[in-house]
Amino acid sequence: MATHELTGTPGAALDAAVARESAWSGGGSPYAIGSKKLGMWLFIISDAITFSALLIAYSYVRVASNDWPMPFHFWPSIIKTTVMTFVLLTSSVTMVMAVHAGKLERRATAAKWIAATMLGGLTFIVLHALEWRDLIHEGVRLFQSPWGTPLFGAAFFTLTGLHMTHVAIGVVYLGTVATLFARGRLSSEDVEVSGLYWHFVDLVWMFIFPLVYLLSVRMS
Amino acid sequence: MEQAVEHAHAGASTKIFLYVWFWLLGLTGVEVWLAYEHLAVKVMLTLLMSISVIKASLIIAYFMHLRYERRSLALTLMPALVFVVAMIMIFFFPDSLRLLHMRPR
Numbered sequence: 001m002a003t004h005e006l007t008g009t010p011g012a013a014l015d016a017a018v019a020r021e022s023a024w025s026g027g028g029s030p031y032a033i034g035s036k037k038l039g040m041w042l043f044i045i046s047d048a049i050t051f052s053a054l055l056i057a058y059s060y061v062r063v064a065s066n067d068w069p070m071p072f073h074f075w076p077s078i079i080k081t082t083v084m085t086f087v088l089l090t091s092s093v094t095m096v097m098a099v100h101a102g103k104l105e106r107r108a109t110a111a112k113w114i115a116a117t118m119l120g121g122l123t124f125i126v127l128h129a130l131e132w133r134d135l136i137h138e139g140v141r142l143f144q145s146p147w148g149t150p151l152f153g154a155a156f157f158t159l160t161g162l163h164m165t166h167v168a169i170g171v172v173y174l175g176t177v178a179t180l181f182a183r184g185r186l187s188s189e190d191v192e193v194s195g196l197y198w199h200f201v202d203l204v205w206m207f208i209f210p211l212v213y214l215l216s217v218r219m220s
Numbered sequence: 221m222e223q224a225v226e227h228a229h230a231g232a233s234t235k236i237f238l239y240v241w242f243w244l245l246g247l248t249g250v251e252v253w254l255a256y257e258h259l260a261v262k263v264m265l266t267l268l269m270s271i272s273v274i275k276a277s278l279i280i281a282y283f284m285h286l287r288y289e290r291r292s293l294a295l296t297l298m299p300a301l302v303f304v305v306a307m308i309m310i311f312f313f314p315d316s317l318r319l320l321h322m323r324p325r
Contacts, residue, residue, distance in 0.1 A: 030292060031289070031290055031292055031293040031296070032289070032290045033289060033290075033293065038293075041293065041297055042297075045297050045300055045301050048301050049301060049304050049305070052301070052304070052305045052308065053308060056305075056308050056309065056312070056313060059313070059316070060312070060313060060315075060316040061316070063313075063316040063317060063320060064316040064317075064319040064320050064323075065320075066320060066323060074256075078252065078255070082248065082252055085248050086245065086248070089241060089244050089245060089248070090241070092241075092279065092283050093237060093238065093241045093283075095283075096233075096234075096237045096283055097234075097237075100233070100234065192285075195283075195284075196284055199279055199280075199283040199284045200284070202279060202283075203275075203276050203279045203280065203284075206272050206275045206276055206279070207269075207272050207276070209248075209251070210251050210255075210268040210269070210271070210272055211268070211269075211272075214251055214252065214254070214255035214268060215255070215261070215264065215265065215268065217255050217256065219256070219258075
């Protein structure tokens with residue numbers, strides 16, 4: 001490339017320009033996405049590593065304990081968490097619809113789809129809070145458990161608590177984006193970026209649900 | 221021309237998103253059914269985690285749109301995650317089995 005530049009021919013100058021624009025040569029936008037979207041992707045990867053570490057830590061203490069409890073009955077726990085999974089997956093579809101409407105500049109429609117997504121998030125939080133309440137009533141605490149190792153409480157509340165915090169933050173984030181987008185103060189890229197966050201929250205639950213609940217069902 | 225292509229792509233996407241949603245719900249149903257099958261823990265864990273990885277891949281590829289982005293983005297992001305998770309699994313996780321055997325009976 002440098003040799004071509006030295007020759008000084010018009011073709012060589014064009015080659016050099018193309019090289020500078022090339023994604024693999026550190027062109028202006030190597031991933032062909034905006035900086036906000038790239039920033040969110042980098043955050044998601046770092047957060048995915050955090051959740052991976054927590055999921056592995058949960059599995060670690062479970063494997064290392066010979067009296068790990070199996071506390072989740074079909075009713076209410078498994079039914080409730082299956083409904084929560086359905087709600088979260090559906091809220092991802094409504095978020096996709098919001099991003100689609102946003103790209104078409106249908107701002108009011110996008111805000112409505114985001115509101116539907118927020119409703120899904122709030123339903124998830126309420127159902128999960130009820131699940132926590134039932135376990136707390138049965139005597140599970142952060143460092144205490146009525147059925148064997150007290151590590152169950154610590155591992156369960158830390159993992160599901162961090163996820164629920166992400167859902168709660170997501171609902172506030174989506175509310176802010178919907179309001180500002182409807183008023184014309186944000187672009188469709190902002191809606192798309194908030195969608196990435198929401199789908200990630202959904203994705204994390206796809207691992208928590210089987211690992212924490214389905215692998216600890218009470219058969220009787 | 222470009223707008224027409226974009227519109228066609230968006231129209232097809234809505235259909236695909238619903239299709240992916242049905243698959244995700246179906247796989248969730250399979251997971252719940254599996255939980256009540258009397259399988260060995262290792263087999264159950266392998267099956268459930270495999271299904272979860274498929275579900276996560278569907279969400280990343282379609283809902284998070286990574287399939288439609290430039291491939292360099294996925295090649296930058298995913299190896300980092302896989303590498304870190306593999307390192308934790310290889311160097312820390314086997315220690316849990318050692319701890320189990322060290323417990324007084």
